[in-house]
Amino acid sequence: MLLIRCPYCATERPEIEFRHGGQAHVARPADPSAVDDAAWSEYLFFRDNPKGVAAERWRHVHGCGRFFNCLRDTVSDRILATYPAGAPRPTLGAEGAR
Amino acid sequence: MTAGRSFRLASGGLVARDAPLRFSFDGADYEGLAGDTLASALLANGVRLAGRSFKYHRPRGIVAAGSEEPNALVELGAVGRREPDTRATTAELFDGLSARSQNRWPSLRFDAMAVNSLFAPLLGAGFYYKTFMWPASFWERLYEPLIRRAAGLGRIAEARDPDRYETVHDHCDVLVVGAGPAGIAAALAAARAGAKTILVEEDFVAGGRLVADRREIDGVGGAEFARAAQAELAGLPNARVLVRTALFGAYDHGEYGAVERVTDHLADPPPFAVRQRLRRIFAKRCIVAAGAIERPLPFGDNDRPGVMLAGAVRAYLNRYAVTPGTRAVVFADNDDAARTLADLALAGVEVAAHVDPRPGAAARLTAASGVATRAIEGVVTRALGRLAVTGAASVDAAGAAWRVDCDLIAVSGGWTPSAHLTTHLGGKPAWREDIGAFAPGALPPGMAVAGAAAGDFGLADALTGGWAAGARAAQDLGFAPPPPREPKVDPDAPARASTLRVHPGARGKVFVDLQNDVTTGDVALARREGFRRPEHLKRYTTLGMATDQGKTSGPLGLAELAALEGREVSDLAPTTWRPPFTPVAIGALAGAHVGPDLQPTRLPPAHAVAVEMGAVFVPAGPWLRAQYYPQGAESGWLEAADAEVRAVRAAAGVCDVSTLGKFEVAGADAAAFLDFAFANPVGALAPGRVRYGLLLRDDGMAMDDGTVARLAPHRFVVTSSSVGGPAAHLHFDFQRQARKPDLDVRIENVTSQWAQFSVAGPRARDAIARVLDPAFDVSDAAFPYLAAGEARLAGGEPARLFRLSYSGERAYEIATPAQWGAGLFRALVAACEELGGRAYGLEALNVMRIEKGHVAGSEIDGRTTPRDLGLDKFVAKKKDFVGRAMLSRPTLLDPARPSLVGLRSVEPDARIVAGAHLLAEGAPFDARHDLGHVTTFGHSPTLGRWIALALVKDGAARIGTRLRAVEPLRGHDALCEVVAPAQFDPEGSRLHG
Numbered sequence A: 001m002l003l004i005r006c007p008y009c010a011t012e013r014p015e016i017e018f019r020h021g022g023q024a025h026v027a028r029p030a031d032p033s034a035v036d037d038a039a040w041s042e043y044l045f046f047r048d049n050p051k052g053v054a055a056e057r058w059r060h061v062h063g064c065g066r067f068f069n070c071l072r073d074t075v076s077d078r079i080l081a082t083y084p085a086g087a088p089r090p091t092l093g094a095e096g097a098r
Numbered sequence B: 001m002t003a004g005r006s007f008r009l010a011s012g013g014l015v016a017r018d019a020p021l022r023f024s025f026d027g028a029d030y031e032g033l034a035g036d037t038l039a040s041a042l043l044a045n046g047v048r049l050a051g052r053s054f055k056y057h058r059p060r061g062i063v064a065a066g067s068e069e070p071n072a073l074v075e076l077g078a079v080g081r082r083e084p085d086t087r088a089t090t091a092e093l094f095d096g097l098s099a100r101s102q103n104r105w106p107s108l109r110f111d112a113m114a115v116n117s118l119f120a121p122l123l124g125a126g127f128y129y130k131t132f133m134w135p136a137s138f139w140e141r142l143y144e145p146l147i148r149r150a151a152g153l154g155r156i157a158e159a160r161d162p163d164r165y166e167t168v169h170d171h172c173d174v175l176v177v178g179a180g181p182a183g184i185a186a187a188l189a190a191a192r193a194g195a196k197t198i199l200v201e202e203d204f205v206a207g208g209r210l211v212a213d214r215r216e217i218d219g220v221g222g223a224e225f226a227r228a229a230q231a232e233l234a235g236l237p238n239a240r241v242l243v244r245t246a247l248f249g250a251y252d253h254g255e256y257g258a259v260e261r262v263t264d265h266l267a268d269p270p271p272f273a274v275r276q277r278l279r280r281i282f283a284k285r286c287i288v289a290a291g292a293i294e295r296p297l298p299f300g301d302n303d304r305p306g307v308m309l310a311g312a313v314r315a316y317l318n319r320y321a322v323t324p325g326t327r328a329v330v331f332a333d334n335d336d337a338a339r340t341l342a343d344l345a346l347a348g349v350e351v352a353a354h355v356d357p358r359p360g361a362a363a364r365l366t367a368a369s370g371v372a373t374r375a376i377e378g379v380v381t382r383a384l385g386r387l388a389v390t391g392a393a394s395v396d397a398a399g400a401a402w403r404v405d406c407d408l409i410a411v412s413g414g415w416t417p418s419a420h421l422t423t424h425l426g427g428k429p430a431w432r433e434d435i436g437a438f439a440p441g442a443l444p445p446g447m448a449v450a451g452a453a454a455g456d457f458g459l460a461d462a463l464t465g466g467w468a469a470g471a472r473a474a475q476d477l478g479f480a481p482p483p484p485r486e487p488k489v490d491p492d493a494p495a496r497a498s499t500l501r502v503h504p505g506a507r508g509k510v511f512v513d514l515q516n517d518v519t520t521g522d523v524a525l526a527r528r529e530g531f532r533r534p535e536h537l538k539r540y541t542t543l544g545m546a547t548d549q550g551k552t553s554g555p556l557g558l559a560e561l562a563a564l565e566g567r568e569v570s571d572l573a574p575t576t577w578r579p580p581f582t583p584v585a586i587g588a589l590a591g592a593h594v595g596p597d598l599q600p601t602r603l604p605p606a607h608a609v610a611v612e613m614g615a616v617f618v619p620a621g622p623w624l625r626a627q628y629y630p631q632g633a634e635s636g637w638l639e640a641a642d643a644e645v646r647a648v649r650a651a652a653g654v655c656d657v658s659t660l661g662k663f664e665v666a667g668a669d670a671a672a673f674l675d676f677a678f679a680n681p682v683g684a685l686a687p688g689r690v691r692y693g694l695l696l697r698d699d700g701m702a703m704d705d706g707t708v709a710r711l712a713p714h715r716f717v718v719t720s721s722s723v724g725g726p727a728a729h730l731h732f733d734f735q736r737q738a739r740k741p742d743l744d745v746r747i748e749n750v751t752s753q754w755a756q757f758s759v760a761g762p763r764a765r766d767a768i769a770r771v772l773d774p775a776f777d778v779s780d781a782a783f784p785y786l787a788a789g790e791a792r793l794a795g796g797e798p799a800r801l802f803r804l805s806y807s808g809e810r811a812y813e814i815a816t817p818a819q820w821g822a823g824l825f826r827a828l829v830a831a832c833e834e835l836g837g838r839a840y841g842l843e844a845l846n847v848m849r850i851e852k853g854h855v856a857g858s859e860i861d862g863r864t865t866p867r868d869l870g871l872d873k874f875v876a877k878k879k880d881f882v883g884r885a886m887l888s889r890p891t892l893l894d895p896a897r898p899s900l901v902g903l904r905s906v907e908p909d910a911r912i913v914a915g916a917h918l919l920a921e922g923a924p925f926d927a928r929h930d931l932g933h934v935t936t937f938g939h940s941p942t943l944g945r946w947i948a949l950a951l952v953k954d955g956a957a958r959i960g961t962r963l964r965a966v967e968p969l970r971g972h973d974a975l976c977e978v979v980a981p982a983q984f985d986p987e988g989s990r991l992h993g
């Protein structure tokens, strides 16, 4: 079981309190009706599937209810960093590069 | 034959001679002792035929003494407790245990399906891919029934499991897997250092080989050493020993799965005790001391009852004081044989011959053990006998053939480290030339191996290695390690595992995988057909795919394939071991989450009132809702719902809608936020007004619908559907936090805080007036259609009133905080009844919404757009909202898309059912002519026929035509008229009536 640190509650809590919410940092076009089909479908349907570090959105659903972002290694399933929604993706140190 | 005689030794063993236990096998009664397994008790009674094999129904006996047993699978329990494929070697005996053999008909000694052996050429490797492919029409009529009767291992329980299970979470510093010598030493070292330590052991006795062999440690017997260590650990506050607990899997980040058999071994489990307990163990360090598994040797008919692993023979002699035979042949290619010879002789079993292919080994070991027997430098080529071994044929180095009478062949091809847990996270085992076996390779973080599992087969090495591993784990975690220990033990000669091949002169079937009936011939055939890698060989022959996962067969299969390929075993990659290490009951994995406890059942605040009224309930998502309230002689849902609909249309009815999702939305930007979250312009709503609200997903599909009421300029109350509440909550939270984080808006889910009731019918206003504070003006002038506001009940309790209609009648929804919900419902029921109405349930609610053409979850199914549902008139024209961008995409505007229509049966009694497919009159019933499907149906007493909503291709164009609604599963076929969705009062005149 993953222990996940909620950046808002500032504690490590068990995985079952959280819900995965898809890829992080996917910006909704400012005026969706103005973008072409390719840009819209890119936003709506296409997601990264990295082997390694992935930025993901998670929600502390059985806690504070807030969405936050996290960096997770899809190979080891380790969570390397969590950070508030809206904050930039952090750069990982030696620990995260592993 | 041998039955009726006791094969129990006069003394010795870890069995309680003063505690006899009665048990039965295939209907015959026997007696065993406390401390026995079913296998040892059967052997003590001379029962050596335990079952029939999977494919060929060959007679099979007991091969092993632990969880690696491939053969002796029996059925325990009855009805819901029936458990197939239980290994007799791990089933702890209790008084009254009743076991049955499997895969035999009509009896174990005479099995008619053994004729399968005659068809062996047809049942070879990959037979299911080839033999039964042609002609295709034979499959359903002939092949499948034949295979189903013949194949399969055991019978599953056909009734619901009556037992209870639970899940617990354990946390520790050091987890030690296996309480053999290495595990005991590791646990002692870690625990004495102060680390929180858990030692798990799948057996019901700690000790591993210490209780199966005659060993001595620092002058103490092995069993006594294990008992003392267990007692010491049990006395430490930071240590626990869990016996009967099988560790079955290693998972990410130091999580391990184990299943504890809590009451399986008890004749009378205490009431309310769980049968098994799933333990999720979270450990900072794990030491795998799972021991090693002995290898069989290949020879003809090596599956006959009486062919037993030598280590198991010693376990039955020493631990259970049972002789598994009276005259034995020992066939081994390693020095462990000396121990087997000595133990057999000590127990008074005659050793007819000792066969060892290594030059001089048989004579040397026979002399060293002081056992008088014939030493043959050679190999066993075939086991003789059918239902039991009657002899062994062998060939010596000079080529001379020997024939020795015996009823037991003790075989040993050396030992393979039990590396399974080290590969569960993707690790690969590594070849060790010195032991001739694959041993644990790279280990996952936090894991170490010790003892035989690490390839250290000697007792002294196991003890010092285990101790060092325990000390190192404790030290890693900051504990001061205990000093190293050098125990004095009786000497032993670790056995290098063999790659002995079957002798060319062997006759009969040579089994590689006993449980799946895979022979050396199958391996050769698979290779000839191109399946040359171990993973391919496994899939094609099913070698290692049975419930024992090839614990004993894996190395034999690899050796056979390597020899055929002309390669070294070390060049082959063994197949991957995955969890579970041993079979785990699904019930244990499910724990308490079964049946009604799968998820919590939610009850609305007035549930008890509905129960008092005799309501019949139906699950709606997590909720239990009143489906109808039968009165007087009303016999079922149809009569009751008809009466309820009539009461609403004629007078007044009340329906509990407390289950709707309810949300308070407040803040300076609340209106702007709701305009973004909803597809229709709800932000423009004036305070004191309520309107319909439609939620879309980003892809333009409808997600849910409800209502939005503005109570004050910056305060809204929003509802969603009952089942869609959690999804709507997620939607609102996501849009607020992720998409519109800068808006000043707060959202609170108040679903359970408020009770809410719909009061509908021409007399609804009179009914509502009776429960409200008389000062509240409910005249149409003061409170018109789509008005919303705060009010007080007659007793002064707070309330909210909305003038909304789902039924098409004049209607109100009234809400009050949950604690007054039951009282308000009671008052509303009384008011309606006084006015000639009654309470109505979900069934009547549904009928009336179909009459009015309102959509619900059955139409908002994730594949329908507002346009498909006839809701495009509500959609905002200008603003940006979730889902807008897709609505103008050409595909979603295609008029051929299925769209909402109403249906009514042409014949009043012809039932239209949900899920029925719609076809043009006269069209054949096939997918090509399918025009759509019925989403929901009901009986309309108003219209005097069955009605429905449906999604139909070119829906609008079909209004006025006729279609057939066909549901072949239950045989419904109704001719229907296609009508506009709103079939009743399409002008909406009754809303104001």
Ligand SMILES: [Zn+2]
Residues within 6 Å of the ligand: A006, A007, A008, A009, A010, A060, A063, A064, A065, A066
């Ligand atoms: Zn939180």
